[in-house]
Amino acid sequence: MTQHYIEPRRFEAPLNGAVAWLARHGLSFFGAAELSVPGRTSGALRRVPVNPLALDGGRYLVSARGNAQWVRNLRAAGGGQLRKGRSTRQFTAAELPEGEEKAAVLRAYLKRWGWEVGAFFDGVTATSPDTELARIALMHPVFRISVTAE
Numbered sequence: 001m002t003q004h005y006i007e008p009r010r011f012e013a014p015l016n017g018a019v020a021w022l023a024r025h026g027l028s029f030f031g032a033a034e035l036s037v038p039g040r041t042s043g044a045l046r047r048v049p050v051n052p053l054a055l056d057g058g059r060y061l062v063s064a065r066g067n068a069q070w071v072r073n074l075r076a077a078g079g080g081q082l083r084k085g086r087s088t089r090q091f092t093a094a095e096l097p098e099g100e101e102k103a104a105v106l107r108a109y110l111k112r113w114g115w116e117v118g119a120f121f122d123g124v125t126a127t128s129p130d131t132e133l134a135r136i137a138l139m140h141p142v143f144r145i146s147v148t149a150e
Contacts, residue, residue: 003066003067004066004067004138004139004140005065005066005067005068006065006066006120007065031051031052031112032049032050032051032084033049033050033051033052033082033083033084034047034048034049034050034082034083034084035047035048035049035050035061035070035080035081035082036080036081036082036083037070037073037074037077037080038073038076038077038080039073040072040073040076040077046069046070046073048068048069048070050070050082051109051112051113051116051117052082052145053105053108053109053112055104055105055108058144059091059144059145059146059147060096060105060109060142060143060144060145061074061093061142061143061145062105062106062109062140062141062142062143063140063141063142064109064113064117064120064121064140065120066120066139066140066141067141071141074093074143075095078092078093079091079092079093079145079148080093082145089147090147090148091145091146091147091148092145092146092148093143093144093145093146094143094144094146095141095142095143096142096143096144098134098137098138102137102142103130103133103134103137105142106133106136106137106140106142107126107133108126110124110125110126111126114126120140121136121140122135122136122139124136
């Protein structure tokens with residue numbers, strides 16, 4: 001389990017809030033959704049915008065910033081909900097171990113959203129060698145999600 005985390009800069013919190021609000025109201029930019037996960041201690045729903053990735057029949061959540069609060073909450077809760085407009089999907093989550101599947105998800109994620117999140121991946125891009133993806137895989141939790149209800 002990684003302890004790597006890149007904290008949002010002061011101006012990013014309002015921007016993330018705006019992206020989550022827009023996704024919650026049906027205006028999803030580049031596939032963004034609002035993730036809601038119960039807090040580990042309070043149990044209150046915590047909301048954050050995420051970029052769910054569909055790949056080879058699976059759905060994944062990648063933490064570009066590392067061991068963020070939503071990652072810790074998702075590990076504890078084992079699931080949450082994704083919302084885009086009126087569509088809310090409950091899901092369960094399983095964290096991927098290091099290996100080929102995780103590297104493939106990271107590569108696809110960087111191919112799709114590298115322009116947005118590339119600064120958090122220590123210079124690694126979608127075209128980087130497998131050894132570089134393996135190096136950063138320890139810093140970026142990836143979850144396979146399974147929708148349980150809509």
